[in-house]
Amino acid sequence: MTVKAFNDTFLRACRQETTDHVPVWYMRQAGRYQPEYRAIRAKHTFFEMNYIPEVCAEVTRLPVEQLGVDAAILFADIMTPLKPIGVDVNIESGIGPVIANPVQSMDDVNRLGELDPDTHVPYIMEAIKILRQQLSVPLIGFAGAPFTLASYIIEGGPSKHYHKTKAFMYTQPQAWDKLMEKLGTLTINYLKAQIAAGAQAVQIFDSWVGALNDEDYRNYIAPVMTRILQEVKPTGVPTIYFGVGCGHLLDEWNKLPVDVLGLDWRTTITTAREMGITKTLQGNLDPTLLLAPWEKLESKAKEILDEGTKQPGFIFNLGHGVFPDAKVETLQKLTRFIHSYRRDA
Structure with a gap:
């Protein structure tokens, strides 16, 4: 079997190095739009798809093989x-995460345990190890940030306004x-366990x-985000x-010690650059455009590519995740277009 050469374009872009083409991957690139x-x-x-490392690896790998993207993101x-x-969380179809025991007080916070990744989620680490043997593109690990995790465990599920979360923040500061x-x-x-794996x-x-x-x-929020990023930085991964x-x-x-900032479609890359953002930028096609005429x-x-490639440090992505109505063929065609793109002189 011929082993493909490792494609490090995504990692080079994270480090603001010169690349032969614009790297691309898509948030939620493994999902219900795929028949497989x-x-x-x-x-x-x-959660069973997480618990079985071979299944997790297969689902993670599928869009890389199918779309030809420059990075895989762990399916979890x-x-x-x-x-x-x-x-006590379950993922309910059409709703998302639903929490049976939401956090409402300091006593609830104190009842939360501490994660030991190797003991509690060994299947995630095993899936990463399997993928490193199978992939010819970089593997992205991930985690939810504290505010976003808190919003679910306080609200009890998805929310539109996060009133309970913000009220908790204001009224119970300790x-x-x-x-x-x-x-x-x-x-x-x-994150450190994923990196070690x-x-x-x-x-x-x-x-x-x-x-x-x-x-x-x-x-x-900034203090906890700074702490997280400072702790991860010595690993050397973007x-x-x-x-x-x-x-x-x-x-x-x-101001955060982070390498890459991901933008949604509401803020243009040009606007971010004009604000003085010099970090690598990732984004930011409105995923709804996947349903538009080609x-x-x-x-x-092309507009996003023109803006993003004005200086080193750009990764093409969506401004949010792929949704079920998207077509595999559309994402394949878009990926080919991005890879063949050459900035107008």
Whole structure:
């Protein structure tokens, strides 16, 4: 069997090095839009696909082989490390994570345990080791950020406004600080274990932190994010930070010791650069455009590529995850377009 040469384009872009082509991967690139994924999902619950390393590896690897992207991201959920520390969570179809025992007080916070990745989630580490033997592109590990994890475990599930979470933050500051401390430690332990197992980059999903204003972010969130990123930095792997609707937080994000900032489609790459962001940027096609006519999709992709390649340090991605209505063929065509793109002189 011929072994493919390792494609390190994604890692080079993270480090703002010159690349032969623009690297691309897609958030939620393994999912229900794939017939093969749906066939596997029909046989297993979501968490069962995590618990069986060979299945987890297969699902992670599938979009790399199918789409030709420049990185794989571990197939798991940000809730995965919460179950072992005492959060009664299930993924319900059409809803998402649902928590049976939401956190409402300091006593609830104190009841949360501490994650020992090798003991509590050994199947994740085994899947990473399997993937490192199979992949010819970098493997991205990931974790949920403390605010986003807290939003689920306080609200009891998905929310549109995060009123309970913010009220907890404002009215129980000591309990909030303790929760951030515990979730920060969990995130550090989980990411470092993934890196030790073989993850070559890590992304921290702070999907819902855009619900906060910049002052609250600075006071309540920046300290724990700084701690996490400082703890991971000595590993030498690139770190990526992503959230939705967070354009107003970019000044705060730029102060963090993170390598790559992920943008959603609401903030252009040009706007971020004009704000003084010099870090590598990742993004930021509106995933809805995957349903648009090819001419419209191609035009917007070219616009993003033109903006992103004005200076080193750009990774093409979506501004949020692939959704079930997308077509495999569309993502394949988009990937080929990105790889063949050459910036206009």
